[in-house]
Amino acid sequence: MSRFVGPSIRLALPLVAVLVFAILLIFSLQRMFEVERDMRVEAEQNMLWVFHQSEVTALRLIETVALAELGQTGPDELALRFDLLASRVALLNDGPQRRFLEHVGLDEDLDSLGASLDRIALNIETFTPDQATVLRQDLTPLARFFGRAANTSMIAEWDDLGGRLETYRDQLGQIILSLIGIMIAGGILTVTLFASLHQSRQKNRMLWRERDFSGLLISSSGEGIIAIDSAGECTLWNGAISSIVGIPAEKALGRAPADIAGFFDMSTIRQALSEALEGQTSSLSFQPFFSPDSERPLYLDVSFFPMRNEAEIVGAIVFMHDASDRYAAQQKDAQDRDRLEELVAERTQDLDSALKRERSAADLYRNFAAMVSHQFRTPLAVADSALQRLIRRGPHADIDEVAERAGRARNAISGLTRLVDSTLDAARLDAGQVGARRTQYDLTEIIQAVCARQRDAAPERPIKINLDTSAAPTAFCDPAHVEQVIENLLSNADKYAPAGTLVSVSLNGNAKNLFCDVHNIAAPIPAHDQEKIFERNQRGANSAGVAGTGIGLFMARALARMQDGEVTLQPSKNGITFRLTLPRYTPGAS
Amino acid sequence: MLKRAIGVITCWLLFTGNAMADESDRILEITGLITDGSVTLDRNAVHDFPLTTIETSTVVTDGIHSFTGVLMRDLLELLQSTGETVTAIALNEYAVDIPITDFYDYDVVVAYKMDGETLTRDDKGPLWIVYPRDDHQALQDIRFDYRWVWQLYRLDIK
Numbered sequence: 001m002s003r004f005v006g007p008s009i010r011l012a013l014p015l016v017a018v019l020v021f022a023i024l025l026i027f028s029l030q031r032m033f034e035v036e037r038d039m040r041v042e043a044e045q046n047m048l049w050v051f052h053q054s055e056v057t058a059l060r061l062i063e064t065v066a067l068a069e070l071g072q073t074g075p076d077e078l079a080l081r082f083d084l085l086a087s088r089v090a091l092l093n094d095g096p097q098r099r100f101l102e103h104v105g106l107d108e109d110l111d112s113l114g115a116s117l118d119r120i121a122l123n124i125e126t127f128t129p130d131q132a133t134v135l136r137q138d139l140t141p142l143a144r145f146f147g148r149a150a151n152t153s154m155i156a157e158w159d160d161l162g163g164r165l166e167t168y169r170d171q172l173g174q175i176i177l178s179l180i181g182i183m184i185a186g187g188i189l190t191v192t193l194f195a196s197l198h199q200s201r202q203k204n205r206m207l208w209r210e211r212d213f214s215g216l217l218i219s220s221s222g223e224g225i226i227a228i229d230s231a232g233e234c235t236l237w238n239g240a241i242s243s244i245v246g247i248p249a250e251k252a253l254g255r256a257p258a259d260i261a262g263f264f265d266m267s268t269i270r271q272a273l274s275e276a277l278e279g280q281t282s283s284l285s286f287q288p289f290f291s292p293d294s295e296r297p298l299y300l301d302v303s304f305f306p307m308r309n310e311a312e313i314v315g316a317i318v319f320m321h322d323a324s325d326r327y328a329a330q331q332k333d334a335q336d337r338d339r340l341e342e343l344v345a346e347r348t349q350d351l352d353s354a355l356k357r358e359r360s361a362a363d364l365y366r367n368f369a370a371m372v373s374h375q376f377r378t379p380l381a382v383a384d385s386a387l388q389r390l391i392r393r394g395p396h397a398d399i400d401e402v403a404e405r406a407g408r409a410r411n412a413i414s415g416l417t418r419l420v421d422s423t424l425d426a427a428r429l430d431a432g433q434v435g436a437r438r439t440q441y442d443l444t445e446i447i448q449a450v451c452a453r454q455r456d457a458a459p460e461r462p463i464k465i466n467l468d469t470s471a472a473p474t475a476f477c478d479p480a481h482v483e484q485v486i487e488n489l490l491s492n493a494d495k496y497a498p499a500g501t502l503v504s505v506s507l508n509g510n511a512k513n514l515f516c517d518v519h520n521i522a523a524p525i526p527a528h529d530q531e532k533i534f535e536r537n538q539r540g541a542n543s544a545g546v547a548g549t550g551i552g553l554f555m556a557r558a559l560a561r562m563q564d565g566e567v568t569l570q571p572s573k574n575g576i577t578f579r580l581t582l583p584r585y586t587p588g589a590s
Numbered sequence: 591m592l593k594r595a596i597g598v599i600t601c602w603l604l605f606t607g608n609a610m611a612d613e614s615d616r617i618l619e620i621t622g623l624i625t626d627g628s629v630t631l632d633r634n635a636v637h638d639f640p641l642t643t644i645e646t647s648t649v650v651t652d653g654i655h656s657f658t659g660v661l662m663r664d665l666l667e668l669l670q671s672t673g674e675t676v677t678a679i680a681l682n683e684y685a686v687d688i689p690i691t692d693f694y695d696y697d698v699v700v701a702y703k704m705d706g707e708t709l710t711r712d713d714k715g716p717l718w719i720v721y722p723r724d725d726h727q728a729l730q731d732i733r734f735d736y737r738w739v740w741q742l743y744r745l746d747i748k
Contacts, residue, residue: 046732053682053684056682057682080681080711082712083710083711083712084681084682084711084712084741086712086713087711087712087713087714087741090712090713091650091714094650094651094652095650095651095652095653096649096650096651096652097650
């Protein structure tokens with residue numbers, strides 16, 4: 001608050017002083033004009049002298065009358081003296097003199113004396129010595145009147161003079177006081193003038209210092225600084241901007257930025273600049289600047305600010321900073337982050353597959369019993385039936401038949417052994433402990449062996465084998481797994497086909513894969529069941545009343561996939577066809 | 591002091607030839623530093639000078655009056671005066687010293703007519719020194735007012 005009171009008091013004092021100065025000056029001038037006017041008016045009146053002269057003239061006439069009575073002077077002299085007296089009376093009756101007489105109250109006396117003048121004139125004209133006494137008696141009141149009038153006028157004039165002097169004194173006194181006041185006001189003005197001169201000089205010095213300092217700051221700043229006036233022309237171009245842009249200040253000053261360098265002609269920069277001239281602040285990051293000297297662009301951070309004077313916008317100021325290093329660091333950060341993300345995704349995938357393997361292993365073990373009961377039943381049944389026949393035949397059996405029957409049982413048992421090994425291997429494989437033991441193998445062998453076993457297990461079922469022999473039926477596979485898959489598919493076909501209908505197994509292929517299709521006559525599987533049947537513990541809608549564990553197709557597909565193969569349901573017009581796909585063996589593959 | 595009887599002086603009219611003036615008409619006597627030492631002019635001689643009329647107010651009358659007479663400087667030049675001061679003396683012996691420069695600075699007139707009427711001895715006549723008071727601010731001053739000699743009868747040049 002005191003900051004605002006201070007200047008107003010400092011301003012009020014000289015203002016009051018000027019006001020007092022002016023008032024006193026006008027007052028004293030007015031007084032002086034009055035004195036001057038008073039000194040002109042009435043200064044000419046000198047009635048005391050007029051009456052004195054008149055008295056002398058009257059006395060001289062009386063004297064001349066006396067001399068004439070004695071005969072010592074003539075009528076001419078008498079006439080002259082009378083004329084002079086008459087002229088005096090005439091003078092007194094004239095304008096100003098008459099008014100004075102009226103003022104002092106002697107006018108009536110003069111009138112009555114003036115009336116006697118005609119009689120005197122007559123006596124003078126026809127003068128005889130014996131008239132002298134009467135003439136003198138007539139003239140004496142005139143002389144006496146003039147003497148008295150001189151006396152009165154002396155007093156009146158002195159009164160007037162005294163009064164006037166008193167007025168002058170008063171007026172002069174007032175003028176003197178006014179002049180003293182004027183001097184004081186002038187003194188105050190002088191002091192305030194010197195004070196404000198001193199102050200303004202100090203402020204000036206401070207401003208220059210600040211200006212020099214600002215100049216130093218701007219020129220030594222590492223940031224590029226450009227100032228633009230309201231006409232859009234460059235008024236400041238510091239050393240840092242010169243080295244960034246490569247254009248010296250002499251070439252930049254007084255020109256529009258867009259004309260100085262193409263960088264400023266970019267639409268973003270132009271827009272930010274015009275917004276700054278309208279009062280908006282803005283910043284742009286990593287603006288590429290292509291210097292003619294270097295191939296790689298500089299990346300600049302550019303800030304735009306309006307410059308204001310009070311409320312008016314007088315221009316804009318632009319700060320530019322070379323942010324190339326920061327830009328490069330940011331780019332590197334982004335790359336690192338991308339790489340890290342990739343790595344994490346990779347690891348996550350690894351972990352996921354490990355987890356999945358872990359889960360399927362656990363599932364395998366969990367379902368081991370089920371598998372055993374399902375997969376092992378067929379070979380056990382084969383061995384059992386061979387041995388039963390042997391027992392039934394007893395002594396009737398010849399040696400060949402015993403050998404044949406025992407051989408069949410042994411085959412079934414050895415198949416069972418392979419199955420156990422393979423299942424355990426598969427379990428280990430699921431647990432990530434063992435890979436499939438893949439090798440080149442002739443699929444026809446496996447097919448014929450499996451079909452033979454199936455015929456043994458279910459002799460009443462006709463099985464037809466179609467082998468396409470145009471190409472080598474060699475697959476890259478684990479034969480134990482493949483045997484198990486085909487056995488599964490075949491036993492399924494047998495299980496679900498109506499009694500007596502044909503089950504066919506055919507082998508064909510293309511350039512890359514071999515296909516083993518197992519076909520049987522059956523009602524088609526509904527579309528919504530077609531994928532479900534491959535899931536663990538799922539059975540098709542048509543499986544009602546048929547013994548099963550719901551693991552066969554799941555196992556078949558899992559085993560096929562383990563060796564880059566696949567088990568799929570093929571579209572078929574008449575019945576159901578499952579296809580085992582296995583890669584052909586190509587030399588060089590491991 | 592002056593008595594008509596004493597003024598036994600011949601008036602030489604400088605420009606109309608010398609002629610004896612009528613004693614009763616002698617109205618101005620000039621003495622001192624002039625070519626002829628002493629000259630007395632009668633009414634006709636004065637009237638023969640070039641006329642000048644000025645209009646002015648006076649301090650002893652009201653209003654503005656016209657005064658007709660002879661310019662003082664004309665008079666002094668014709669008399670070939672070499673002095674610097676003129677002592678003007680009235681019939682009642684009132685005497686004032688007037689610097690001759692006055693007559694060159696201002697059109698000072700020795701008037702014998704006021705408002706067309708001849709000045710008489712029982713008023714301010716026969717001659718009255720009149721300054722052009724209204725034409726010059728400087729003349730409105732008591733130090734000039736006392737130089738207005740009326741009933742003038744003699745000029746003494748020093």
